[in-house]
Amino acid sequence: xxxxxxxxxxxxxxxxxxxxxxxxxxxxxxxxxxxxxxxxxxxxxxxxxxxxxxxxxxxxxxxxxxxxxxxxxxxxxxxxxxxxxxxxxxxxxxxxxxxxxxxxxxxxxxxxxxxxxxxxxxxxxxxxxxxxxxxxxxxxxxxxxxxxxxxxxxxxxxxxxxxxxxxxxxxxxxxxxxxxxxxxxxxxxxxxxxxxxxxxxxxxxxxxxxxxxxxxxxxxxxxxxxxxxxxxxxxxxxxxxxxxxxxxxxxxxxxxxxxxxxxxxxxxxxxxxxxxxxxxxxxxxxx
Numbered sequence: 001x002x003x004x005x006x007x008x009x010x011x012x013x014x015x016x017x018x019x020x021x022x023x024x025x026x027x028x029x030x031x032x033x034x035x036x037x038x039x040x041x042x043x044x045x046x047x048x049x050x051x052x053x054x055x056x057x058x059x060x061x062x063x064x065x066x067x068x069x070x071x072x073x074x075x076x077x078x079x080x081x082x083x084x085x086x087x088x089x090x091x092x093x094x095x096x097x098x099x100x101x102x103x104x105x106x107x108x109x110x111x112x113x114x115x116x117x118x119x120x121x122x123x124x125x126x127x128x129x130x131x132x133x134x135x136x137x138x139x140x141x142x143x144x145x146x147x148x149x150x151x152x153x154x155x156x157x158x159x160x161x162x163x164x165x166x167x168x169x170x171x172x173x174x175x176x177x178x179x180x181x182x183x184x185x186x187x188x189x190x191x192x193x194x195x196x197x198x199x200x201x202x203x204x205x206x207x208x209x210x211x212x213x214x215x216x217x218x219x220x221x222x223x224x225x226x227x228x229x230x231x232x233x234x235x236x237x238x239x240x241x242x243x244x245x246x247x248x249x250x251x252x253x254x255x256x257x258x259x260x261x262x263x264x265x266x267x268x269x270x271x272x273x274x275x276x277x278x279x280x281x282x283x284x285x286x287x
Contacts, residue, residue, distance in 0.1 A: 051156065052144050057081030057120045058137030061164030063096060063127065065173045066201070071096065080121060083215045084128075090208040091176035094236040095169075097126020098211035112136060126236075127169070137164035170199040179204035189237035209233040 059074035059082045071092055074082040084099055086092065099121040106122060107115055112133035116122045122136065123129035140161030144152040179190050183206035192202035207229075213222040226234050235241060257263045275282045 050146060052146050052152065054142045054144060054152075055117060055120075056140035056142060056161045057117070058139055058161030059163045060084065060099070060121070060137060061131070061135040061166045064166065064168045066168070066170050067173065068168065069173050071169075071173070077215075080119065083121070084212075085215075086211050088173060088176065089210040089212050091173065091180050091204070092171075093208045093211050094205040094238065095126060095171060095176075095203045096211070097128040098124055098214050099128050100124045100214060127167075131167055134167060135164040138162040170201060171203060172201050175202040176204055180206070180208065183207070185231065187231055187237070189241070191238055203238060205235070205237040207231050207233045 057080065062073065063071040065071055071087055073085050073087065075085050077083045086096065086098075102116045102118060102120075102122050107118060109115055116136070117139065120139070123132040128135065138161060141157075141159040142155055143157040145154045145156055146152055175192065179202060183190075183204070185207050187206060189205045190202060191200065191204075193200045209226055213219055213226075216222060254263070258265070271284060273284045275284070
């Protein structure tokens with residue numbers, strides 16, 4: 001009886017010893033893996049956990065008019081790095097456009113080689129959008145040391161951002177100011193260009209608006225007022241509106257008629273609202 005009890009205890013002890021030996025082997029093997037085999041991996045992981053790379057928004061390129069007058073400047077912002085300050089806001093609102101944060105469709109746009117950063121401004125309309133790739137610049141980087149709570153402590157390294165390329169336009173601020181003063185709040189548009197080389201000297205749509213409101217803390221309220229304005233100041237009447245082209249050619253027809261003595265400066269015609277030609281009647285859209 002005592003011998004059987006001894007054998008049972010011996011088997012239990014042997015089983016327990018084998019289990020403990022197996023567990024010890026697993027612990028040693030895991031330590032070997034962590035300290036020897038995967039040392040580089042965990043060393044890199046630990047280094048990553050104690051540092052954080054932050055991208056720094058570059059200042060956008062600046063627009064200049066034909067007389068080398070700056071039309072916009074970049075002002076530092078704690079939240080977004082840099083924001084635009086349009087120096088002649090209402091004169092150039094429809095020409096330059098404005099910038100804003102990227103939408104979902106913009107984040108997958110690789111037209112400029114890289115997609116825009118979600119918290120960095122990009123051109124939304126106008127020349128800001130047209131010259132986006134030129135104006136965007138290259139973001140900088142700052143490597144911060146962080147604590148266990150993920151808070152930034154010391155800056156370990158810094159790569160400064162590169163400002164976007166400046167752009168000189170053919171537009172004249174003098175003419176833009178004259179157009180704004182002459183139009184006032186009346187609706188209309190005016191453009192002046194050089195027919196010899198295509199340079200545009202004047203590009204103005206009225207009424208205009210102040211694009212600096214898009215950086216205002218009350219942007220929602222102010223934008224809502226613009227949208228509800230019956231004169232549609234956000235509408236670019238030079239590029240977005242449709243006008244009958246017939247009146248554009250009339251001065252040239254009149255000049256040709258004067259040159260050929262078909263009419264004189266005193267010639268007048270009564271507009272009855274209908275013009276008959278070859279048995280076909282054409283109605284005057286005004287009437």
